[in-house]
Amino acid sequence: MPNIQDMARIIRQDIITMLAAAKSGHPGGSLSAADIIAVLYFSEMRVDPQNPNWPERDRFVLSKGHAAPVLYAALAEKGFFPKEELLKLRKTGHFLQGHPDMNKVPGVDMSTGSLGHGISVAAGMALAAKIDNKDYRVYCLLGDGEAEEGIVWEAAMAAAHYKLDNLLVILDHNGLQIDGPVKDVMNLEPLPDKWRAFGWNVLEVDGHNIEELTASLQVAKNFVGKPTIIIAKTVKGKGVSFMENQVGWHGNAPSAEQAEAALAELKGGNRNG
Amino acid sequence: MAELLVDWKKEKKIATREAYGQALVQLGKDNPDIVVLDADLAKSTKTSDFAKAFPQRFFDMGIAEQNMIGFAAGLATTGKIPFASSFAIFATGRAFEQIRNSVAYPRLNVKIAATHAGISVGEDGGSHQAIEDLALMRSLPNMTVLVPADATETKKAILAAAAYQGPVYIRMGRLAVPVLFTDDYNFVIGKANVIREGQDAAIIANGLMVAEALQAAEELSAQGINTTVVNCASLKPLDRDTILKVARQTGAVVTAEEHNIIGGLGSAVAEVLSEHYPVPLYRVGIKDTFGESGSPEELLQKYGLTSAHIIQAVKSVLARKNEKSDIN
Structure with a gap:
């Protein structure tokens, strides 16, 4: 099996390929989360592609549901469904919906897409594990723009109140949202202080550094009594030079030529790319 | 014909929310998967009866209805049968889009049991009188909508909702109303x-x-x-x-x-x-x-x-x- 870095690069290629085929979708926030998702699905989470509804599995909720391509890529690479299905993303009658659908896609634990819901639902899953004394963990990927939604903070309050230390949220802090930089649209800083004030264990990492991500997940696992949030500093569009830090690549698919250029970069071994 | 009490006008009036509280306790005894959530209105919605009987399975979510529905959806994904309660105006209005996208769309087994519906809320006035909750819930695919008439039917509707797999909205009132039906009354979802x-x-x-x-x-x-x-x-x-x-x-x-x-x-x-x-x-x-x-x-x-x-x-x-x- 490829190492995590290589898997992240493969996932990025899948993202570009499927979005070019779909001709619509969200590359920026999918690429920014590729390393995080690679770590979760290929070293961290207890899941079984042969048994997607295994009751003891770890759960994953993609709260920033528009990044569906990064999740679909990981699920396909993990073996939940054949990789060629990725090319039918967003097509009429096909199971890969524009935003994740738990009833259609094997391995998707919650239907998401409406921002803010996912973290609340993930906390509910974590509460269920507490009620039943089960040891599965619940992972949730949150966007930074998404944290402008009020329900995110309602969920943050409740997860701390019910001491859901089996809940792990990773914030994909790429700093951009549709209308511009998050700090200009609706400033969220100081994010770490806000989460600490809400009663969370807060870790800050480079969201493209596999070792840092892996180590922080280990710390979070051993932390008792509070939910953990890993604030992962990321670059929107990471890995494709002409997409990096460009707001315009939030919700536009690459053309065939752009996809070719992007894939050449991603395959080319440019580790800074 | 359904079993109507002969002297229903002489019976003591009971609010449907009272019957809800009792039905929940019965459900809690029969089924360990039943969990109950409220948004700081447990004494009014009568989920406090369940909270007293099964404190480990009752969760007050505070005054945060949207998050209450999100938690209920998460609990339902694991096989729990959550009843989420508040006043009808907040349960359906404040949390509408959570119900729409995180309950009805994925067809999760969440029961939204709302009390204080309609103008019979009385003195609290128009801000608290839900007159549109049924329109909201009825327009959602996958949603079942129940409006029981009395205490007897409420108990049966709550038990039927728990036995049914899928989202259900149950509308109840604050006001004490006549008890119309005998215990033999046959309540079936989808039947008038x-x-x-x-x-x-x-x-x-x-x-x-x-x-x-x-x-x-x-x-x-x-x-x-x-x-x-x-x-x-x-x-x-x-x-x-x-x-x-x-x-x-x-x-x-x-x-x-x-x-x-x-x-x-x-x-x-x-x-x-x-x-x-x-x-x-x-x-x-x-x-x-x-x-x-x-x-x-x-x-x-x-x-x-x-x-x-x-x-x-x-x-x-x-x-x-x-x-x-x-x-x-």
């Missing part, structure tokens, strides 16, 4: 019950308007007008067959609901009749206006939700029915 028969007109009602409909039928019968009364507690799925049957039998229909005439029972019945068997129809309900503070009884009077208003409505549809037969 004919509780009185007459050939002149049919009154289709739900919630607290069922008692008003029965009262109206009694008074009309003294005037020589015989009406069928249908309790349509299952607003969705709607029992089309029964509605069409009574429309064919009587040729004139009145609906009665404690809800805006837009989007609730009246609309649902109108949709069925206009497509399949148009007959003169009058919708008794709140006439597209918000409520206000006042005693429940005075408000029901002021907003046209009494047996007297139903009687007037029956006479009006009868006049149209007779006009029609004159033309024919």
Whole structure:
């Protein structure tokens, strides 16, 4: 099996390929989360592609549901469904919906897409594990723009109140949202202080550094009594030079030529790319 | 015909929310998967009964209805059967989009049990009187919508909702209302019950308007007008067959609901009749206006939700029915 870095690069290629085929979708926030998702699905989470509804599995909720391509890529690479299905993303009658659908896609634990819901639902899953004394963990990927939604903070309050230390949220802090930089649209800083004030264990990492991500997940696992949030500093569009830090690549698919250029970069071994 | 108490007017009145509290405790004993969430209104919604009996399975989410629905959805993904309660206005209005996208869309097994629906909330006034909750819930695919008429039916509806796999909205009231049905009353999701028969007109009602409909039928019968009364507690799925049957039998229909005439029972019945068997129809309900503070009884009077208003409505549809037969 490829190492995590290589898997992240493969996932990025899948993202570009499927979005070019779909001709619509969200590359920026999918690429920014590729390393995080690679770590979760290929070293961290207890899941079984042969048994997607295994009751003891770890759960994953993609709260920033528009990044569906990064999740679909990981699920396909993990073996939940054949990789060629990725090319039918967003097509009429096909199971890969524009935003994740738990009833259609094997391995998707919650239907998401409406921002803010996912973290609340993930906390509910974590509460269920507490009620039943089960040891599965619940992972949730949150966007930074998404944290402008009020329900995110309602969920943050409740997860701390019910001491859901089996809940792990990773914030994909790429700093951009549709209308511009998050700090200009609706400033969220100081994010770490806000989460600490809400009663969370807060870790800050480079969201493209596999070792840092892996180590922080280990710390979070051993932390008792509070939910953990890993604030992962990321670059929107990471890995494709002409997409990096460009707001315009939030919700536009690459053309065939752009996809070719992007894939050449991603395959080319440019580790800074 | 459904099992109606002979002396229902002499029975002690009970609010449907009281019956909800009792039904939850019974459910909690029978099924360890039942969990209950509230948003700081447990004493009013009566989920406090469950909280007392099963503190480990009761979760107060604070004044945060959106997150309450999100948590309920998460719990449901693991096989729990969550009942999430608040006042109807907040349960359906504040958390509408959570219900839409995180409960109804993924068809999760969440029960939204709301109390304090309608203008019979009374003194708290228009801000707290949900008159649109049924329209909101009825328009959602995958959602089942129940509006029980009395304490007996409420208990049965709650048990039926728990046994049913999928999202359910149950609408209950604050006000003590007559107990109409015996314990043998047969409640089935998707079934309307004919509780009185007459050939002149049919009154289709739900919630607290069922008692008003029965009262109206009694008074009309003294005037020589015989009406069928249908309790349509299952607003969705709607029992089309029964509605069409009574429309064919009587040729004139009145609906009665404690809800805006837009989007609730009246609309649902109108949709069925206009497509399949148009007959003169009058919708008794709140006439597209918000409520206000006042005693429940005075408000029901002021907003046209009494047996007297139903009687007037029956006479009006009868006049149209007779006009029609004159033309024919």
